[in-house]
């Protein structure tokens with residue numbers, strides 16, 4: 001079959017800062033999926049996009065072409081309205097676990113396709129897989145049944161969901177082209193649009209433990225994704241939230257499940273509860289269900305917990321089974337008296353990863369019990385010699401590298417001299 005374009009002409013056009021037209025974009029992604037555009041040609045095009053950017057029209061068309069490379073799910077047979085959340089990834093970010101059942105308990109359907117973690121930020125599926133028996137892979141019919149009967153499903157995306165993104169993301173990973181905002185935004189949004197949710201709340205993390213280290217680039221990513229969602233007919237809003245310090249008091253798979261269950265039981269750390277409720281209200285409002293129930297009430301009256309237990313059981317998990325625990329622990333003591341003013345998210349994330357909570361290559365497994373328990377959060381009074389962190393791992397020789405990652409993680413200021421804490425929710429961006 002003769003091809004309407006030559007890949008090299010598309011690459012040169014972007015290299016020369018020209019806008020690609022719709023036909024070029026549709027063709028290049030389709031031809032890449034078919035193997036007609038070679039990996040080295042797509043790598044060159046991704047680099048040209050990283051250096052020269054894309055217009056709003058180009059990004060929207062690029063995203064639509066990635067959606068069209070696979071199936072687009074359709075939940076119109078459901079009686080409930082669909083709404084979902086996506087986080088750009090952070091340390092201790094277990095919010096999906098309490099959030100999905102909470103929003104379902106308030107009357108919406110949450111069809112969340114999720115991923116496993118790579119690097120220092122954990123993946124939602126890795127956390128849920130620490131629950132004995134829980135399985136991530138569901139058929140489309142099982143998803144539909146669970147959405148009807150329980151209202152929330154969190155499971156693995158099938159290979160047919162935006163397959164062009166799957167290949168392109170792996171290529172970007174090894175060609176220094178991950179950080180292009182048009183490519184990140186289209187990658188995330190193509191999967192969420194293909195997932196078929198009608199409404200979407202984006203939690204764009206900013207800070208040391210996040211993909212986006214500064215507020216301006218996080219805001220640009222958020223705006224680009226909100227525009228993409230709106231252009232595709234998905235009601236989308238974004239919150240910029242702090243990721244300079246870990247969320248909650250646990251980092252690591254089973255440890256984070258335990259903390260999420262505490263939140264569902266009406267307790268849990270204040271920052272996790274605050275973000276869960278804020279995102280739940282946004283998800284319900286985006287779905288037009290804000291007048292339904294107050295999510296705080298669904299945490300108090302046990303209905304969110306009840307939905308969680310049914311959601312875990314529906315996927316083969318036992319919500320009453322003891323969670324795995326690591327074989328060894330090591331406690332790090334607070335070095336001085338005063339007030340803790342900094343607990344660096346990236347350092348804690350890398351420590352948890354080195355303890356075995358995360359993977360270095362996508363083929364690796366994770367230790368369900370590994371991670372870091374946080375005894376002291378920023379703003380709290382530090383007492384020299386009291387427990388600061390507890391490290392958990394199955395392999396004792398991992399403590400050394402984890403402790404190295406934590407060497408500069410903590411700042412303690414004299415009592416009374418500490419600056420006020422930064423707010424958790426930094427900004428809100430809507431269409």
Ligand code: URA
Nearest residue numbers: 169183184185187188
């Ligand atoms: N997550 C994605 O799914 N894609 C990116 O490009 C970056 C983060």
